[in-house]
Amino acid sequence: MAYLVASVAGVLFFVMSVTLLGIWPKRVLEAQTATMSPENALGMSASERRGRVVYSREGCAYCHTQQIRYLRADVSRFGAPTLAWEGRLDYPHLWGTRRIGPDLSRTAGTRSEGWHFTHLFSPRAVVSWSVMPAYSSLFDGSASRPFQEARDLVAYLESLGRAREIAGPEGEAHARKACDCPDDETAQLAFGEPLNAHPARARRDGDVPTDLVQTFRAAGAGANDVSALGWDLYADHCASCHGAEGAGDGPGAATLRPRPASFVDHEYSDARLADALWNGVAGSAMPAWRDHAPADLAAVATVVKGFNAPRPAPALPESLLETGARVYVANCRQCHGEQGDGAGSAAAELTMAPTNFREQRPSLDRSLRALRDGVDGTPMAPWNSRLDTAEMLAVAHYVRSFFQAEQAGGR
Amino acid sequence: MGAEKSDSAFYVQPDDRAIPGRAYNPRSIPVACLGGRPVRNLIGMSDRTASPVALEVHTTLVHAHGLAALVTLLISVTFGVVASLQLLYPDVSGGVPWLSWGRLRYAHTQGIMLGWLGNAFFAFLYHAVPVLSGRAVTSVRLGRWLFALWNFAVMVPGWLLLLAGVSQPLEWAEFPLVIDAMVVVALLLAAVQFLPALFTRGLDYLYVSSWYIIGALVFTILAYPMGNIVPEFVAGASGAAFSGLWIHDAVGLFVTPLALAIVYFVIPAATRRPIYSHFLSMLGFWLLFFLYPLNGTHHYVLSVIPMSAQIGAIAASALLGVDVIIVVANLLLSLRGAGFVPREVGLRFVATGTVFYLVVSLEGSVQAQMAVNQTVHFTDFVVGHSHLAMLGFASFAAAGGLVHAWQRISWARYNARLVNHAFWLLTSGVVIMVVDLTIAGLVQGWLWQSGAPWSESVQASRPYWMLRTLAAVPVAGGFIALLSGLTTGPRGAGLMVVEESVGVAPIEELAPRLAPMTGGAR
Numbered sequence: 001m002a003y004l005v006a007s008v009a010g011v012l013f014f015v016m017s018v019t020l021l022g023i024w025p026k027r028v029l030e031a032q033t034a035t036m037s038p039e040n041a042l043g044m045s046a047s048e049r050r051g052r053v054v055y056s057r058e059g060c061a062y063c064h065t066q067q068i069r070y071l072r073a074d075v076s077r078f079g080a081p082t083l084a085w086e087g088r089l090d091y092p093h094l095w096g097t098r099r100i101g102p103d104l105s106r107t108a109g110t111r112s113e114g115w116h117f118t119h120l121f122s123p124r125a126v127v128s129w130s131v132m133p134a135y136s137s138l139f140d141g142s143a144s145r146p147f148q149e150a151r152d153l154v155a156y157l158e159s160l161g162r163a164r165e166i167a168g169p170e171g172e173a174h175a176r177k178a179c180d181c182p183d184d185e186t187a188q189l190a191f192g193e194p195l196n197a198h199p200a201r202a203r204r205d206g207d208v209p210t211d212l213v214q215t216f217r218a219a220g221a222g223a224n225d226v227s228a229l230g231w232d233l234y235a236d237h238c239a240s241c242h243g244a245e246g247a248g249d250g251p252g253a254a255t256l257r258p259r260p261a262s263f264v265d266h267e268y269s270d271a272r273l274a275d276a277l278w279n280g281v282a283g284s285a286m287p288a289w290r291d292h293a294p295a296d297l298a299a300v301a302t303v304v305k306g307f308n309a310p311r312p313a314p315a316l317p318e319s320l321l322e323t324g325a326r327v328y329v330a331n332c333r334q335c336h337g338e339q340g341d342g343a344g345s346a347a348a349e350l351t352m353a354p355t356n357f358r359e360q361r362p363s364l365d366r367s368l369r370a371l372r373d374g375v376d377g378t379p380m381a382p383w384n385s386r387l388d389t390a391e392m393l394a395v396a397h398y399v400r401s402f403f404q405a406e407q408a409g410g411r
Numbered sequence: 412m413g414a415e416k417s418d419s420a421f422y423v424q425p426d427d428r429a430i431p432g433r434a435y436n437p438r439s440i441p442v443a444c445l446g447g448r449p450v451r452n453l454i455g456m457s458d459r460t461a462s463p464v465a466l467e468v469h470t471t472l473v474h475a476h477g478l479a480a481l482v483t484l485l486i487s488v489t490f491g492v493v494a495s496l497q498l499l500y501p502d503v504s505g506g507v508p509w510l511s512w513g514r515l516r517y518a519h520t521q522g523i524m525l526g527w528l529g530n531a532f533f534a535f536l537y538h539a540v541p542v543l544s545g546r547a548v549t550s551v552r553l554g555r556w557l558f559a560l561w562n563f564a565v566m567v568p569g570w571l572l573l574l575a576g577v578s579q580p581l582e583w584a585e586f587p588l589v590i591d592a593m594v595v596v597a598l599l600l601a602a603v604q605f606l607p608a609l610f611t612r613g614l615d616y617l618y619v620s621s622w623y624i625i626g627a628l629v630f631t632i633l634a635y636p637m638g639n640i641v642p643e644f645v646a647g648a649s650g651a652a653f654s655g656l657w658i659h660d661a662v663g664l665f666v667t668p669l670a671l672a673i674v675y676f677v678i679p680a681a682t683r684r685p686i687y688s689h690f691l692s693m694l695g696f697w698l699l700f701f702l703y704p705l706n707g708t709h710h711y712v713l714s715v716i717p718m719s720a721q722i723g724a725i726a727a728s729a730l731l732g733v734d735v736i737i738v739v740a741n742l743l744l745s746l747r748g749a750g751f752v753p754r755e756v757g758l759r760f761v762a763t764g765t766v767f768y769l770v771v772s773l774e775g776s777v778q779a780q781m782a783v784n785q786t787v788h789f790t791d792f793v794v795g796h797s798h799l800a801m802l803g804f805a806s807f808a809a810a811g812g813l814v815h816a817w818q819r820i821s822w823a824r825y826n827a828r829l830v831n832h833a834f835w836l837l838t839s840g841v842v843i844m845v846v847d848l849t850i851a852g853l854v855q856g857w858l859w860q861s862g863a864p865w866s867e868s869v870q871a872s873r874p875y876w877m878l879r880t881l882a883a884v885p886v887a888g889g890f891i892a893l894l895s896g897l898t899t900g901p902r903g904a905g906l907m908v909v910e911e912s913v914g915v916a917p918i919e920e921l922a923p924r925l926a927p928m929t930g931g932a933r
Contacts, residue, residue, distance in 0.1 A: 003610070009697075010629065014630055014634065014664075014700075014704055017656065017705050018704075021705065021707045021708050022637075022641075022656050025720045026645060029717070030649065056580040058513045059511070059512065059513015060513060062580075065789060067711070069712075069785070069788070071713055073785070073859055076862065077862075077865075084649075087648050088646050089646060091642075091646050092580065092643050092654070094580055095711065097789070099790075101869075124502075129866050129870050131497075131498050131869060132501065133506070133511045133512045136506040199864075237866065289864075291865070
């Protein structure tokens, strides 16, 4: 009899724990999933499912979580907290218990595909301080030659957080209505903040904080203004792609398309730098850097400006500029805009915003190269079959005439 | 019982009239006792069994599992050390897939839990179950099958599959399903091997160590499939709830009960007197099995798992701290007179493990609270906590049990100096490692909360990771010393140590100074 009591008591404790902390939460979560998930929630393709297997077996979940908590610290970095229905296809879950690297729940759309391949092949080629293992065995000797498993893995990464984004405002409203949020703060964290607050997510038409450009201007552009802090930050975060000397020849540049910009070949306005650092360059591997303080960004901008040594250009003959204007209006205006500000009629359809020549002046050499060879990885095609040398030279000079270094009020 | 003489041995404890250096004829002294006293007095058994009992401890199985434990330990420690090096020098393994950080991490945790602790617990069970119950374990043949299954159908293929990329991405459940099936079979065999002996005489005769053994073997059979199989069929957050249950049950229903069984066994055996209170020991036992499983959701605090489940788990975590205070108070009071650092090394391992147990449990009670958890979750604080539990508490208890059992095998090699060195190396290594990781976790958590860029938390961790890797020197050195201490030295030297090291004065001398014992009669 005593045996029976003891055994039943013991097993009952276990059954109680499984019921209270396993089965009952499961029922609540399944009810939540049923009511809060969007009407036609997106599934996973075969490639994404294979990628998930690669993610699981390599232990990615032991460095990267997929679980954004109901905390300001999590939400401001990674986006809205993970809802129950977002994991409805996760057999088994990949929530993770340790963050050495950042959370990946809403990583879809934050990095370009080329960045992902380069990062997987050799993480320190794009993130110099990373301690992530190099998954070079998923590639055929180079980041630009991924095996199927690498493609699958990147496809999987690009699916994380996508379902909720694609569900759109309707999905969010539906979820919010059905949510049995315990209090207002939880509801606000889950639905009130932008869905994807990832500080690295590039934004095509993002705003720039009003005082950021002022901060950049105040930090100066001369060689004397470059600080040790700026150099450290540049070395940690920028040199891996843009090169230690700013020539766009860092280790990551070999396989990133479009290639990282060469600061030696470009002159930038403060507004352009502020926009590139605060909003990234959508369509390229350049992420945004919103998690850095404005003073840090200004210090980096000063370093970037310092790489370019503008040479005084001789006065150009009128006829050259007229030819350039004529060629420009005939060929370039649709993308680069009437005023050379990158706001042409076709610009909105392009994967990457066309260069705004009012804020960014390429060197002559760079202009000619772009015209002759195109800019690999962007919609800028080679023009050497449609323009002859004289025309290319003329328009190369012409676009350099748009630059307004001291534009008041920024962009 | 006498049929397989070549394979097992009657094993005896020296009694009070033992003369150091005297050779023992194993067949001449049929009385086996814990620490020189008849078993019945020490563990609260009724005086109805008047005649002494001859015990059969299958020392070859103790020895085999002990060696397997130490070998798998060193392999697992190697995996761990390489993984910690890879955080400092990520390209050290050259991109070879089966040496990548993630897979080594899987192999490290499963190796420690199942290989080292699993084998060490089995070794201890082969020693303790006959002593506690007065009966032999079920069968030597079964024992050989269990040994072969555990080491060659679970550990070796498990590691090979993990490193080859066949695994489950579930914390503490990384071995693939095919290996999980083997583990369940082995656990069933272990239940058949060890439990019948404990049940032969009725619950009144069960000492608390026996209770913990029964609880551990039964509950692990229930919890292991739950943790390893359910998340494969229950998606996302719901599966995570079950994962959280297993993460805690692995520690709380498998490792802790067997470690406590060792501690409750070694302390009275080495001090040669009863524990302080049987009532408190049983209270602690039932509280443990009630509260530990209810802790599971504290691994996913502030997630989307229903808040009431989270709050319940946090409350259970706080109550668990109370339970551990009760248990450890009982154990430390049982150690009175043995000194702050007991002289006898098996007792010393166990006593130190007990102190680590108190620290890690109080730490756990605190870190489950939301206010603390929001900062330290996902940081190295948790890694420090798990190492304090598995390395500090469980490994010290297992080492103590192993050393205790080894000393009482008349034909086993034993080198007392090396075992002593092992203790000091391990203690210093564990303290350095855990303090380092705890501080690292706080630094990481505060950096994340301050909104600093992610790069800062990784770069700030480097010096702590460096010190953690350096702590591998005393830790690995300690375990190597332990292996050497149990495989070199004169045969039977352990028995000499047992005689010479009386950790505490015999009960008659202490009796006038002690408070009356509580709850001894059952």
